[in-house]
Amino acid sequence: MKKVKVFGVWASPYSGRVEIALKWKGVEYEFVEEDLQNKSEELLKYNPIYKKIPVLVHNEKAVAESLIIMEYIDETWKADPIFPKDPYERAQARFWANFIDDNLMPSARTALLSTGEESEKAITELEQLFKVVENEIKEKKFFGGNNIGFLDIVALVVAFWIPCMQEFTAKNILTKEKYQLICIWSEKLLGCSIIKQNLPDKEKLREFYQTRFAH
Known part of the structure; x- marks a missing residue:
């Protein structure tokens, strides 16, 4: 075992x-x-x-x-660290990880899975949150800096799961036309072999959403 x-x-x-x-x-x-x-x-x-x-x-x-x-x-496991060594950068990584989990993810769920006025309000909020993320990614290769690390792995929900959910719900909120920097970062992140090889199959994920969320 x-x-x-x-x-x-x-x-x-x-x-x-x-x-x-x-x-x-x-x-x-x-x-x-x-x-x-x-x-x-x-x-x-x-x-x-x-x-x-x-x-x-x-x-x-x-x-x-x-x-x-x-x-x-x-x-x-000390080898191949995912957190930044610098204390300030580590604190910033934790801050943005909490921002994603506490603000962006709940807003995305409501925007994509609810209907009517509730969904419209959440979409407006989510668009503002994406702008915040765009501004943070600006001039950096990855969300956390020049290399893939803790924050990029946390933010995979933006690069992979939210786009998959968009396909299922046909609500195209996160698009390259609106959020070019997020989409460029997403493509680079999803091109990393360890990440690409360990993400769920998109079609299987779509079927999961269909079973769990379809009304």
Whole structure:
């Protein structure tokens, strides 16, 4: 049995970022697919507070919440660091990661999955958030700087998952015409072999959305 386990869902961007961080480091692990409608006793045991995925278990010690897990991975396996060395840059990376998870992702879900006035309001908000991201990426090769790192892996939700969701919902909010810098960054990021090889199949993801979100 491998000493590292990840409890997650294959279609989840939160699980995906943890797996990519482990692959980046060359860490072998066992992936345990969870059914969120019927959560396993192990998941509830290892994450009794939030009862959510992903959870990383290393030598029977559990770490929950994807951003915290990624930091744990970087500090435990030192080779090929994903966090910046500079303390200020590390703080900035954490700030923007929280911005993505706390602001951009909830807005994107509402914009893409709701209807009517609720969706229209969220789309307006999401467009403003994309402008903020554009401004931060400006003049940098990647979101986090000159090399792919923690923040870019976190922001894969913008480069991959949101475009997939757009295709499913036919709501084209994030386009190259409106957000050229985000789209250029996305193309470079998705061209990285470790990332490209460890993303869900788009067609399978579309079917997942169809099953889960279609009304």
